[in-house]
Amino acid sequence: MKVNQITQEILMEEVKEEWISLFLNTEDWAGIHQQTVCTYCNAFGKELNLSSEKLKELQIAGLFHDIGKLVTPNEMLNKPADLTIQEFQEMKKHTVHGYHLLQKSKAYRHLAEIVLYHHENFDGTGYPEGLKGENIPLFSRILSIVDSYDAMTSERPYSKGKTKVEAIETLQKQAGKQYDAKLVTLFINKILPTIDLNRSV
C-alpha cells in the first residue's frame, strides 16, 4: 500500500481533533516525513502481528511522533545549516512538547509516552530521560529506527540525504547502541523490502 492511501485512511477515520489535522495536512518535507514514518510503522506492526487496535496505535504514533515541533520555532526547523548547541537543546524539547500536547488530547493521550521517548537510545545515551534497553517502550524503539531511516534517506534543508545502502549501514553500525538490534534486523530484512514509497529511496 502506498503512503497516501494509508495515511488518508487514518486521517479520515481517526484524526478527529482539528488542531491535529492541521499538523498532519502540511505538504512540506515534515508532512511527507510523518506520513512515511506512519507507513513504516504500519509494515512493522503487521510484521509483529499486532492486534488491529495496537497497529492503529503504532500508525498514529508514527504520524504524531514530531507533533511537539509545533512549538519549535519554524526558522529552526528549516535552517539550511547545522544547529548551534543552544538551538539543538531547544530542538530536543520537541519530545516533551509532544508529550504535553498529546496529554491534553482526549483521543490521543495514550500515545503521549511513546512520543516522549522516540529519541531515547538503546544504550541510554538518548533524550529526554536517558532510558535504556527495554525500559524504552517498544513503539518508541520502533519509531526511533523508522524516523532515523527516513530522515537519513530524505533530502532536507540542512542535508542532502544518504542512499538506501548508506542508511542501512548506519542502522547496522548503531544496532545495540542507538537502536534495538533485534528491531534493526527485522526492519532491514522484513520491513524495508515490503515498502513501496512511490519515490526513490
Ligand SMILES: [Fe+2]
Ligand atoms: Fe523527533
